[in-house]
Amino acid sequence: MKVGILIDVTRCVACERCVEACLGRHHIDSSKAMRERSEYNDGLSAYRFCSIIKAAEGRFARKSCMHCLEPSCVSACLVGSLTKTPDGPVVYDTSKCIGCRYCMLACPFHIPRYEWDKLNPLMAKCDMCAERIEKGQIPACVEACPKGALQFGNRDKLLAEAQARIRNNPEGYINHIWGEKEFGGTSVLYISDVDLSMLGWPEYIPRSIPSLTEPLVHSTPFIGMSVAIGLVGLNWIIKRRNKLFEENNPGHAKETENQKDVENE
């Protein structure tokens, strides 16, 4: 089952119950999770994986990991500490991470945050409560939402639901489901009546980031091999040319060398 979360921005009232539930679920000391601790207005930090940000006048959107279908961070992590589970959540294995922070550079949504205040820091981000999903429960934030702004379920069904909502109320929504195709699609979907570009959604990039890099990285062994073969071939040609040149002009090479020595001295 490919799971996802549908976020209806028109229903969110910014009560931040989802944030509270998230902190509780991850046993984070709430004094560390202050909005002010974050470097950005979005409030996300290594101790706050989910945050409410203002989308427009009176409109709020929950920001957290989008759990891309083809995640850039998973493709970028050199030790494979980030993986996408078959269910859909992108999860993080802290025991592998070396702290190179390439995932932070690779994420198109600025989601991964780093524990800068620790001596042995790790990355931190939303894991869509993967453990709860395995047990058959729904993510803590979805459970906590009092207004039904968050909805958890099969991604395809959520897509149908989102389309139905837009169809039934065409004036109340922009006819676009954010996350349907952007960056190859994400597990977290948004519908809204205001523009959501502040969440990091680009104008329109239908290709996933791994599709830009992975074909290239997979071709590198062949490039390396062909360079090596080319070099050996080139060397063989030049060697042969030098040899032929020497055979045709016997003693030439030696002479020039001697001349050089004389010049130098």
Added chain:
Amino acid sequence: MNNRVRVLKDIFWILSFSGLVAALLRMLFGLGATTNLTDGIPWGLWKVFNMIAGVALSTSGFTVGFLVYVLRLDRFKPYLKPAILIAFLGYGCSCLALLFDIGLPYRFWHPIFMWNINSFLFEVFWCVLLYFTVTAIELAPLIFEGLKAQKLVKFFHGIAFVVVIIGISLSSLHHSSLGSLFLVSPQRLYPLWYSPRLPLLFILSAMGGGIMLLVMVRIIWAKFYNPEPVFGPVSRQETTMIHDSRGLVCAVSSRKEPGFEMPDISRLALIGTGILLIYLLLKITDLVALGTWRELLSGQSESWLYGIELTFGLLLPLVLMLNPRTRNKPVPVGVAAGLAAFGMVFNRLNVGIFGYFRDAEVVYFPSLTEWALGLGVIAAAGLVFLGLAEYLPVFDDKPANAYLRKIKIKSTSTSHQVWNVVLADSLHRVSLLAVFVIPISFILMYPPYRGSEAALIKPSLGVDLQRSILEIDGDRRGYTTTFNHADHQRRLGDTGSCARCHHICVPKDKSTPCFRCHQYMHDSTNIFNHEEHKLFVARDEKLNGWHPENYACEKCHSVGTPRTKNSARDCLECHRENMFLVGEPTKEMKLMYASSFCLAMHENCLACHRQEAVKPEYAHLGECSTCHKTLQRKDREKIVTAEVM
């Protein structure tokens, strides 16, 4: 040792020592405390400058290897050894800096066993690791030559060709892959620098910049140690003797013709120039093809950075090198080489750091610790280079360096003299430098521990209780909800009802806003300032002595009991009069902590709202949106005036 070398070495030592201190501090206090890196700019000086630019500067190892072993251009053979040494040290110090840059240095070996073949960084890691080994093998003959182990030298010469071929293939991979690392951020990197051709641009500029660095090193070496082969022989006729004010005789000489090595150096630099020319053409094609040239004229700070990179780092050296009047003279060639190497490094900084500023909405400037470690590692590599080049035949100067010859004569006599001549002098200087530099850099770089203390947010002035409608902004981020104070007061029983909502205020204050104590949306806050209390108690009790605040303890903590929260007096014992109590407190309160704003408000309001919501006509009181209808501050005036009227 001539004076210029001595000064250069001193600078290197100073940088190395401060780098050592920086490394120590980074290991003791962690990445966040010692660097200016943030969530917005996660890759800083160490990764972009030391790793990406440092590795790119070390390309001469494979390019000269290609010229000598594959193309069999024997005239470039003298540059092979310095090129390999530069490559080895460049990769070595890049890896060293990277070790401090990664968050968990003790896990640096993880990528050897944990693979993700989809990652460009993984490929770069392996190529750098293997190529570093390759440079070590290539360097081995030089070391064994110094140790006079001829058999080993022969063995390593035998496998040289294979090793060089492997080295070139690995280099062609990872130098382009360093550019591919940035392919992952098409919408984050500034469009002037993002291009699908980044790998090609990176490898071309790295090859050009690497050769130019080698040329620069060769010319600087000549300047410092043995000018004749490069700067030309001193022409005897023009040597004149001048008696200066102290009566010393100075020889003022002029050099007319560049030295015999200059044509070869110039040829090498021209090869680098050729590569850079292709790079320039590709860069321009890229600008035109992607339509990003318009950004160049936009006058943004990025366009200026791009302009500096292009003009000083690429066009100026190309002009210097392509001009037939300057390309055979050592100084212009040296300047051109230096500029080209600078341009390449600047390009890496642009791509890796500056290009991300606009998207991240933060500006990053490396901290002192970052500069110290970043430059210190390079300075240490410079010291090793100078050390090896002085004692091993790195540069094949035909008329052997006068300085080296002197050392050899003295050092071979007795071990005692070796100590005197070589070590004692420099050891004194170095230890003297260390004594001064290490403590100073320690004091300068000692980190203010970042992140453990939250910045104190000043509460704004008290809320004007006279106003009928209050604007409540729980986490003070500009989203407010309006609270009709007058209406609530009226409904709950006028002035006698204050105590139903208001509990207590801070001493001597009559209109403290709720968030003065309930500071954060979800956090309880410590509202008791112990340090301040010590001072105030001492002042109020008129205690005397050196540190009167130290005698104030027993005013609150009863004598003989441990000084903890539990042994302290209740705040109200002292503050009963000036605390502005609205009613009797229901329970004994120590008042150390105030609950979070969210909790306080919810407990305060929800208790009544829930009771009322049961009634069908007040059902809306149970909904979140009744209170959480949000309002911008700028609309405040409008609403307040409207309601009052």
